Amino acid sequence: MSGFNILSPLSQFEVSSLIGVNAPILGYLNITLTNLALYSCFILLIALGLHLYGNNDSNLIPNKWSISLETSFASLSSMVREQIGAQSEIYLPFIYSLFFFILFGNLISNVPYSFAVTASGVVSLGLSVTIFIGVTILALSIHGLKFFSFFIPSGTPLALVPLLVLIELVSYLARAVSLGVRLFANIVAGHTLLKILSTYLYKLFSGSVLIAVITLIPFAIFLALIGLEIAVSLIQAFVFTLLVCSYLRDAVHLH
């Protein structure tokens, strides 16, 4: 079968250049619009569009769009106030924009043929490492050298201090990776699964009529999995922001 070739289910995550310019300026300049960049621009436009169009223009009676926006604002605001503290609403804009970036990145990746921005290691790990560095700088600027007491749990015997500092340091550094890998792995796993299953289902549907009718049963399960993916998109965006909140709390309050 010469016409039968299946692309790798991971090929959907490949970052490819859509349009680019190579110019002999500043050494060798290469300006490229990749599918990652294009879909990041889409996320920005969708987030901006939702907030501009969904805005209620200070009307007394809210519409369905502004209710959804106000609800998400209220939940994120209460999350920040519960996690970081009532005096720490200065971090709300950051958490709010982070949540909507990841949420839209996850949600638009569920549209067939689109690109999953958050399934790129460079985006999710880049985000988590940047946040980790930022949170550490914040903690150092607030607490100075006292920040290092974070690595020694209270009531530790002096003999155990070197060991515990090592363990705490490793667990602190692991945050930078675990935050990004959690998001990345969830999205990659979900999209790969859907791609593999849809390839099988396509083959089954394009067989005889009887097989196509019987295939409706696994297709129903496939549809349920799509619902699960949409739920994962929401949950992962929420978990990411919740953990960033808890890291910020550690930086602001130390323990």
Add this chain to the structure above:
Amino acid sequence: MHASLVRRQLQGLIPPKIATPKLVSGDAGTGLGPLVEFYSKLPKGRVTPRVSGIKGRYFSGENASGKPIVALIVGLFAIGYTLDYNMHLKHHKNHAH
């Protein structure tokens, strides 16, 4: 205290004479004429929502609907499919089946 001074101080408490029984019911409601005329000119029926632009048509007030989400999904699908097809053609430029 002077009587006029008392009256002036009480003026804020006494309401002005606008609709006395005589004014309203005397001479077959002549006093109500301007009032009736004003209200009869007002538009009747339900308030129609002001429709202008994308926001007015799909987002504001009672017009809020899920159509923009459907449009977004269809648009993303079309863009994604076009890009995918284009990449597929590029792929086959150098690799035959």
